[in-house]
Amino acid sequence: MTDRPAAGGIVLRDLVKSYGDSPRPAVDLPELAIPPGSFTVVVGPSGCGKSTALRLIAGLETPDTGHIAIDGVEVTDLLPGRRDLSMVFQDFALYPHMTVAENVGFGLRMRARHDRRRGLAARLVPGGRDRAGTPTAASRAEIAESVRRACALVRLDGKEHRRPSQLSGGERQRVALARALVRGPSVLLLDEPLSALDAQLRQHARAELVRLHREFGCTAVLVTHDQLEALSMATHLVVLDAGRLSQAGSPQEVYSRPANTFVAGFLGSPAMNLQPVERTGTRPDAATGPALHAPGLRARLPCLKDPLPEGALLLGWRPADGVLDPTPGEGRTGTEVDEPEHRADGLVLDGVVDIVEYTGDGRVVTCRGAVDGGSSWAVTVPAEGPFRAAGDRIRVRVSAERLHLFGPDGRRLDTDPAPPGGGIAARSRLGRAVRA
């Protein structure tokens, strides 16, 4: 194994893969670039095409059309073994009758045997890379050294002689990783590698994987349906929806500026509130920005471009961005509340507490609209704050820069110019929105 820098990354172009008579392709990616050296996480709900995309990169599936390049080399027609990549599967796929060391070294031994049959003296140097010049087959000692280094990298030294049945779930996962890394691939593909681990182990394994990637320096692509896992591990995030790219960018970009309602609703727990709103008045107001309303809700968005598109609008805000207003109606019950008056920027919203969920460091308060026709929403409040009980009336405010507005086609309505921060007012470069 070596710490060689990756160059070029992975580029998918016009890649389409369909199965049987399914009405839509499992994967339909006009263009997707995975940056070299990144830890890219492909995330999306079950069935959105994550594993198919990974298997296409690995060469385990053949695309209907399109191209795949790795580090600048077209690999679309190459066999998996010729693509300079390794893959870790969900079930780890270890040989139960082999020791840790035998499992880790299996690929190297097979390759050396193959090379000797082809008449090569030794193909691999101890670092696991091809030697410049005439290729040579690896000796037993060289393979043993590569295995030792791989086991040490995943902290399995001292356990090389155990069989998989004598290891914990986390250790088995690390054997699978060592087996993938021992060949020094320029690309590491990971198909839900943490899903077989229990919750506590998974958190530890996430941190280990990130550390390994940093030390190893290859391009890693991990697929998961777990949005928290995706946000916490990725240096580059790719969100798929029904086989297509919904948004790609840094986790911070994608989380703070979701390109459409799918991404907005998929990333974050509790999920972003998405509330139908209408424009207040008809005249564009360049000075104060458009005003919006819904039953029990008023909002003003100074940073938003006016005029807004015709049709249904959805106002988004994250439960953690809501600030409880202590003044009006505190502790009062009932649903007959005044429309919140609203002259300042941002959102003010009235609701009646429905469900309170304690999460340890806070409470998730789910409310129904305080007036007829109002939609339900959730806000997170500190655990130590005043207790909210079902039936209490509360008012929440959200600052303008924490609001997100989506048009009738589900796409984010953008702003220009805008001050720094999150939400609508964010100035940060938008994660590439390909599809609403």
Ligand code: ADP
């Ligand atoms: P994900 O990994 O996001 O859960 P997959 O890539 O496994 O999704 O599957 C995407 C779609 O392709 C799904 O509708 C799935 O049923 C279908 N699919 C995947 N593999 C096959 C296969 N070998 N044969 C038929 N359909 C498949």
